[in-house]
Amino acid sequence: MKNIMTCIGIAKSYGSGDILEHVLKRVDLEFHEGQASVLVGPSGSGKTTLLSILGCLLAPSEGQLLITDQHVNFTDKSSLTEVRRQKLGFIFQHAQLLPFLTIEENLAIVGRNAGMMEEDIKQRLDGLLHRLELQAMRYKHPAQLSGGQRQRVAIARALLHRPSIVLADEPTAALDWNTGKTVVELLLEQARTEQAVLVVVTHDTRMLPLFDRILSIADGILSEQEQTAAAENIFYTQP
Numbered sequence: 130m131k132n133i134m135t136c137i138g139i140a141k142s143y144g145s146g147d148i149l150e151h152v153l154k155r156v157d158l159e160f161h162e163g164q165a166s167v168l169v170g171p172s173g174s175g176k177t178t179l180l181s182i183l184g185c186l187l188a189p190s191e192g193q194l195l196i197t198d199q200h201v202n203f204t205d206k207s208s209l210t211e212v213r214r215q216k217l218g219f220i221f222q223h224a225q226l227l228p229f230l231t232i233e234e235n236l237a238i239v240g241r242n243a244g245m246m247e248e249d250i251k252q253r254l255d256g257l258l259h260r261l262e263l264q265a266m267r268y269k270h271p272a273q274l275s276g277g278q279r280q281r282v283a284i285a286r287a288l289l290h291r292p293s294i295v296l297a298d299e300p301t302a303a304l305d306w307n308t309g310k311t312v313v314e315l316l317l318e319q320a321r322t323e324q325a326v327l328v329v330v331t332h333d334t335r336m337l338p339l340f341d342r343i344l345s346i347a348d349g350i351l352s353e354q355e356q357t358a359a360a361e362n363i364f365y366t367q368p
């Protein structure tokens with residue numbers, strides 16, 4: 130399996146002097162194409178911090194991030210924007226669609242930012258709207274959609290430009306369990322179809338068995354749990 134993203138000795142601290150907080154101590158990780166990881170840990174353990182570094186939104190204090198064998202230069206703003214537009218897709222807790230644009234326009238803008246041809250954008254849009262059962266929403270505005278429908282649009286938007294990495298921060302936190310599970314299943318299915326690396330932060334341990342690997346952060350240290358053992362542990366310990 131092709132290696133898409135590598136963290137080498139990534140550390141992150143906030144503050145300075147006596148109030149220096151070491152949120153991530155040393156993260157060494159590889160992500161392979163088509164691999165879906167879930168990132169868990171207590172509140173404040175550094176999940177969003179790590180996801181932000183992987184998404185080239187936040188510079189690490191130490192270490193290197195490689196995306197498709199290229200070192201990410203966190204001091205070069207224009208190359209960071211280029212990496213984000215070409216290689217990354219994001220999904221947040223709230224879909225964060227542009228309210229004054231239709232669903233079609235919200236999606237097309239991502240393709241244009243990535244430099245795709247209009248014909249390619251149209252074909253890609255048609256395909257994703259069909260796969261995510263959103264055709265009827267095409268000319269509607271975000272406010273006319275339910276929370277689950279908006280998150281399905283957010284999945285389409287994250288995938289439109291064929292990114293090699295898709296990052297999702299609490300994508301189901303604003304949804305009920307059934308809608309949230311459907312959204313995560315769709316996200317997993319679509320990311321696997323596209324052979325993209327998927328990393329999802331969630332507090333919902335019921336989602337864990339759906340993923341290929343479970344990454345857990347505690348006290349600044351990231352560890353990987355065996356999928357079967359972790360899933361069994363969670364099922365037996367849940368109230």
Ligand SMILES: Nc1ncnc2c1ncn2[C@@H]1O[C@H](COP(=O)(O)OP(=O)(O)OP(=O)(O)O)[C@@H](O)[C@H]1O
Binds near residue numbers: 144152176179
């Ligand atoms: N910009 C910042 N400046 C200073 N400290 C920060 C900043 N961002 C995060 N932190 C601190 O870093 C720690 C980790 O925060 P982070 O948001 O990454 O955790 P998290 O695991 O995603 O938490 P949650 O599950 O509650 O969303 C917290 O103690 C937080 O207060």
